[in-house]
Structures are given as C-alpha cells and as structure tokens.
Amino acid sequence: MLTVSHDSVVVELNLLAGRVVCPDCGGRLRPWGWARDRVIREGLGTDWVDRRLRPRRSRCTVCLSTHVLLEVRLAMRRADAAEVIAAAVEAKTALGWGHRKIAAGCGRPVSTVRGWLRALAASAGAIGERFTSLLVRDAPDAVVLWPKPAGTAGGEALSVLMAYAEGLGRRFAAAVTVTWIQAGIATTNGRLFCSSWWAAGPNTNRPLRPGVVGGKVGRSACHIPVVGVFTV
Numbered sequence: 629m630l631t632v633s634h635d636s637v638v639v640e641l642n643l644l645a646g647r648v649v650c651p652d653c654g655g656r657l658r659p660w661g662w663a664r665d666r667v668i669r670e671g672l673g674t675d676w677v678d679r680r681l682r683p684r685r686s687r688c689t690v691c692l693s694t695h696v697l698l699e700v701r702l703a704m705r706r707a708d709a710a711e712v713i714a715a716a717v718e719a720k721t722a723l724g725w726g727h728r729k730i731a732a733g734c735g736r737p738v739s740t741v742r743g744w745l746r747a748l749a750a751s752a753g754a755i756g757e758r759f760t761s762l763l764v765r766d767a768p769d770a771v772v773l774w775p776k777p778a779g780t781a782g783g784e785a786l787s788v789l790m791a792y793a794e795g796l797g798r799r800f801a802a803a804v805t806v807t808w809i810q811a812g813i814a815t816t817n818g819r820l821f822c823s824s825w826w827a828a829g830p831n832t833n834r835p836l837r838p839g840v841v842g843g844k845v846g847r848s849a850c851h852i853p854v855v856g857v858f859t860v
C-alpha cells in the first residue's frame with residue numbers, strides 16, 4: 629500500500645511520468661491495473677454517505693512488487709474516511725468526550741468509535757515517539773512549534789502530529805497547508821490507526837512527498853472542524 633494524492637488525475641500523470649517511487653526499493657512505479665472496489669463512509673452525523681472507490685494498482689520497474697495506491701483520505705482497514713476518525717480522535721483528546729458521545733456525534737456505531745480510540749490509545753506512545761523524531765529530521769527549524777505536554781499519551785501524540793504537519797506546511801512553502809491527519813496517513817501509508825502495525829515497529833523513515841498533501845485544505849487539524857461540528 630502506498631498513500632498518494634486524492635486527485636486521481638495527478639496520480640495518473642505521476643505514474644505515467646515515473647514520478648511515484650517504490651516504498652521498498654526506491655524504483656519507479658508504473659500503472660498495473662486496478663485493485664478491488666472499496667466503499668468508505670464519509671461525513672458526520674446524519675450526513676454521511678457511502679463512496680465507492682477503485683484504487684489504482686502499480687508495479688515497480690525494479691523489484692517488480694505491486695502496490696495499491698490509496699488516496700490520502702483513506703485509513704487502511706477502516707471503513708470510514710480518515711477525516712471522520714480524526715474528528716473522533718480530536719473530540720476525545722481536545723474535548724475529553726467519551727466514545728458514546730462521540731459515536732452519537734459521528735453517526736457511527738459505538739463499537740466502531742471505541743475501536744478507533746482504543747487503537748490510538750494503544751499506539752499513542754509509538755506515534756508520539758516516531759513523529760517527534762520525524763519533526764526533528766524534517767522540520768528542525770520548527771522549534772517554536774514544539775508541542776507542550778498534553779497530559780495524556782493520546783494528547784501528546786496528537787500534539788506532535790499537529791506540530792509535524794505545521795512544520796511540513798512551512799517547509800513546502802505557503803502553497804499548501806498540511807493537516808495532522810494528512811501528515812499521519814501519508815507518512816504511514818494509511819496505517820496511522822493500525823495498532824498492530826505500530827506494535828510491530830514500523831519503518832516510516834521516508835520523507836513525506838509534497839504531491840501527497842498538495843492543495844489548500846484549511847488550517848483545522850482535519851478537514852472537518854470538529855469543535856464546530858460537535859457542539860460542546
């Protein structure tokens with residue numbers, strides 16, 4: 629799996645031009661058919677909708693491995709868009725809401741939301757550690773963005789992710805604004821909310837590519853301004 633821009637035209641052009649790099653060996657990826665259709669739920673509350681996707685499949689010209697290209701709004705093994713999960717995570721860490729209240733706000737089953745929050749809680753230490761080192765490497769001049777202690781492991785992880793996203797946004801110049809969920813999903817190739825992947829000790833050392841997070845998406849931490857959606 630490889631996370632790419634949500635703009636399919638850009639992805640297609642980059643693939644054809646050999647600008648998408650194999651995460652295994654650094655070779656060039658080329659178009660290689662399509663992966664199975666996938667349906668994800670987007671939106672919050674009663675406004676959520678199903679969206680059917682057909683991810684692009686690619687193959688490396690060097691090591692011949694194939695990679696499914698997932699757009700940056702998709703979280704691996706989750707049926708909901710990454711920004712929906714991000715809204716729940718923010719409601720938990722920033723507003724201190726419990727999973728039942730968040731589930732009601734999201735319009736999702738309680739068990740689903742509990743699963744998201746448990747996954748984050750289980751991985752929070754590893755996420756904080758990894759993105760702190762990435763922040764040092766990719767945005768060393770962003771000292772002013774260094775997160776204040778948040779009090780909980782989940783809050784720490786979210787603070788570091790936000791600082792990293794802000795640092796990347798500065799590095800890519802004013803042309804783009806990077807949200808924490810974009811930075812987290814793109815850097816982990818969709819595995820930000822996979823606690824088993826974090827437990828296994830992931831290798832996410834490749835720098836984030838500007839093409840993945842391109843486009844102005846506002847300055848909120850996720851696409852959905854959570855505090856505005858959930859009335860406190």
Ligand SMILES: [Zn+2]
Pocket residue numbers: 650651652653654655688689690691692693
């Ligand atoms: Zn390769």
